[in-house]
């Protein structure tokens with residue numbers, strides 16, 4: 324790979340240094356518009372980007388302009404969204420244990436919707452609301468533990484009864500009744516999230532059916548009609564050749580179809596708003612990380628390591644859960660391939676970014692580009708070993724733009740107090 328969105332990768336590395344996160348904004352816009360194509364089939368849909376995948380002021384700006392809403396799970400993500408100039412009303416505030424400070428901040432700023440996780444949280448939100456003496460109604464939804472677990476290829480229908488998230492099925496009617504104690508709250512509907520890196524669309528059809536059945540049950544028992552059905556995120560992306568996710572356009576058209584069928588099946592009296600909350604699939608494939616190779620270690624007959632100037636601190640996914648990536652050497656044709664393992668620079672022998680990858684002969688000073696690093700890399704990065712987090716550039720139309728400064732040594736000691 325030599326260019327991304329018309330920008331020469333080697334020139335980017337020279338200009339901004341390495342390691343460098345690169346985000347192809349043309350690709351991000353394309354995925355956003357693929358998601359929004361669902362409106363052709365089911366117009367009353369919102370796409371709410373799960374910003375935990377990559378939370379960054381400039382990215383909120385780009386996606387806001389595309390008509391995307393935002394899931395936030397902390398005051399930090401919410402603050403970043405507001406810092407981007409996005410209206411607070413576009414935020415869906417999730418999380419299984421929002422702190423009192425976070426709830427206060429969200430309410431004061433006029434958050435769009437709070438996705439309530441449990442009855443204790445419902446009561447806490449009300450206490451904070453009363454203390455703040457607010458007058459505007461607060462829109463709330465409930466997170467349901469749907470008892471479906473989906474990961475990658477398979478899913479288990481009763482697998483998640485023990486989930487830490489959400490209200491279990493037998494308690495949903497009771498929860499909705501509780502919400503009626505508080506006339507200041509406007510209860511609008513149900514949310515569920517079934518997993519991540521899912522390649523199969525079947526679990527989504529099951530979850531739609533399940534949430535619609537819940538809505539019917541709640542209506543029959545309480546008279547309250549849900550106007551929102553939120554099926555979470557989780558669709559997978561291609562990290563390596565073995566991964567085979569559906570295209571986003573196919574995925575959303577099948578979701579819309581499934582929603583219409585489910586509503587028809589139970590003769591649901593309205594067309595509720597449908598919400599999708601993709602995170603990874605919006606940004607993962609648009610992202611890459613460029614590293615410089617510092618040296619090569621050949622253990623004859625056993626292994627060849629290439630050492631790079633980053634690793635588990637800028638991409639903790641391989642060491643955390645064995646995530647796999649593909650990579651190339653910039654400006655070197657894929658010929659006379661040799662097996663290498665890509666070693667990070669951090670003080671953990673498990674800090675291997677990629678095990679056994681075929682690359683052309685690698686030399687000190689080469690640039691290694693790792694693909695599909697847009698999601699859960701920067702957002703999960705750390706300062707381990709007092710490492711300075713990398714810079715990020717957006718690339719589009721053959722132009723690059725710095726959107727995240729490389730941390731400095733001063734940044735590293737910013738919060739230290741001398742004694």
Ligand SMILES: Cc1ncc(COP(=O)(O)O)c(C=O)c1O
Nearest residue numbers: 373516519556557600601602603
């Ligand atoms: C509630 C919720 N919505 C959406 C997402 C986004 O999932 P993904 O990045 O796999 O699309 C997550 C991820 O953990 C989540 O917890």
